[in-house]
Amino acid sequence: MKLPVLRPVFRGGSHDARTATSIGRWLGPAFAVCFVTGLVSHVMQHPPGWLADSIPSRPVWGYRLTQGLHVASGTAAVPLLLAKLWAVYPRLFEWPPVRSVRHAVERASVAVLVAGAVFELTTGLLNIAQWYPWPFSFVPVHYAVAWLVIGALVLHVAVKAPVIRAHWTRRAPGTLALPPQDGPDRRSLLAGVGAAVGAVTLTTVGQSFTPLKDLVLFAPRHPDHGPQSLPVNRTAAAAGVGRIDAAHYRLVVAGPRTYTLTLEELRALPQHEVELPIACVEGWSKSARWTGVRVVDLLERAGAPAHARVRVVSLQPRGGYRVSEMGPRHARDPLTLLALRLNGGELDPDHGYPARLMAPDRPGVQQTKWVGRLEVLA
Structure with a gap:
């Protein structure tokens, strides 16, 4: 007798499409800011020949702003990515794993996006701490994977556009209301994520935004510490x-x-x-x-x-x-x-x-x- 395949069942507002979309509204801009400012940093460090003589020297605080935003947005993306994965990971247990060409494209883009995002945030945090426990050169690999992540993100958003559009607003037409008991789950999760993002930002951004330097707890550098x-x-x-x-x-x-x-x-x-x-x-x-x-x-x-x-x-x-x-x-x-x-x-x-x-x-x-x-x- 063939035994049935037991798969986990997930219920509650913290695992539905509306929650994933709500977190994505924060995570998408964080990734976009991180990618654009990282691109600026890479070009300034390794300008292509046709641009080498045109890198501006003003404003004097330009690189301070872009690189501060790069690290701050990347740090803020860590709890956002973890929350996003928490909201969508039941999808890993969908059966059958591929139902159509569109579904296959979606799953492939998600695999690249998740793997690349975890790699970028992990290596980026270790680079901030100047710890390199890998055999490859950080800068070119980090730069190349960033393009993979942003490409996978664009593809993922394009494939999921109908779902994102349906759940973008709080009272989106054509969507099912959650059971009353699930509302607190979502609100609690989103409040916790917002608090986590605020906490990691406030306790690290002072290394570049010096008015907040007294709040620096987890950044590897304090702007006043050193010769x-x-x-x-x-x-x-x-x-x-x-x-x-x-x-x-x-x-x-x-x-x-x-x-x-x-x-x-x-x-x-x-x-x-x-x-x-x-x-x-x-x-x-x-x-x-x-x-x-x-x-x-x-x-x-x-x-x-x-x-x-x-x-x-x-x-x-x-x-x-x-x-x-x-x-x-x-x-x-x-x-x-x-x-x-x-x-x-x-x-x-x-x-x-x-x-x-x-x-x-x-x-x-x-x-x-x-x-x-x-x-x-x-």
């Missing part, structure tokens, strides 16, 4: 630099008229002070006062043409960001400095002593520390 009250990601020791001897330091500016400067000669040049935020890809940021020599003055002394790009080379012996490049907009911006001082004091070794790059609207990983060479590129 000279400014966080660091890579210390001088971790970069293999250590303390650089001022007497032996030389800055080489290579161009049509190559020249070399000692640290004392750099300090003797006209000094300028600017207030600029340092904004890291991990989501933290803070404004500080930087003092140093304008990069445009160094370039003009080397005979650099107005359209030239600039390569900035660090004294650190290794690392993916020991070399960075700037287009003419950043290189010739009067706020772009080879900074020698931070908040009125000499740069700490962990902040790039004796000299570091500081430019407006630029990712922190490209604000090269321990600068030893500026190269004018044709």
Whole structure:
């Protein structure tokens, strides 16, 4: 005798289409903001050749805003995604698993969407903590999977458009009312999700939105913690630099008229002070006062043409960001400095002593520390 297949039965307002749609109204915009701001960050760090000379240097807080939104929206998406999966996971037990071509497309898009979303949020959170327990390079893989997720999301929304439309409003026509006992289930779930989103946002966003810095509990960086009250990601020791001897330091500016400067000669040049935020890809940021020599003055002394790009080379012996490049907009911006001082004091070794790059609207990983060479590129 063939035994019947027992499958779980799910009842209640927390597992119906209206609940899933309600959560999706929050989750969709969170994913969209996270994707767009992540795309901006990727282009600014790895601009394609045709765009490399057009990356803007203003507003000075541009990268701070976009990357802060990227990490905040990604963090907020974690409880939203968990709640969404809770609302829809009974669908995994549907039988038969595929009923039509449309149903097959829907299930395939959901599989890619769920797997990709879990991967993106998990690796993104671990990147914020600077923990990389995987063998692949984070940046290109995270970027590629983001396109898969957004494509699967668009496909999923297109396939589910009739259901979403039917349940979008609180009193959508043509939908069945829930049994009275199920109303509190949905309201409690949505209230709990909203509270969770608010809690994780308020306790992490202060790492970039400094008025809320006193509420930072779970962010890996506090904007006031670090040498000279400014966080660091890579210390001088971790970069293999250590303390650089001022007497032996030389800055080489290579161009049509190559020249070399000692640290004392750099300090003797006209000094300028600017207030600029340092904004890291991990989501933290803070404004500080930087003092140093304008990069445009160094370039003009080397005979650099107005359209030239600039390569900035660090004294650190290794690392993916020991070399960075700037287009003419950043290189010739009067706020772009080879900074020698931070908040009125000499740069700490962990902040790039004796000299570091500081430019407006630029990712922190490209604000090269321990600068030893500026190269004018044709």
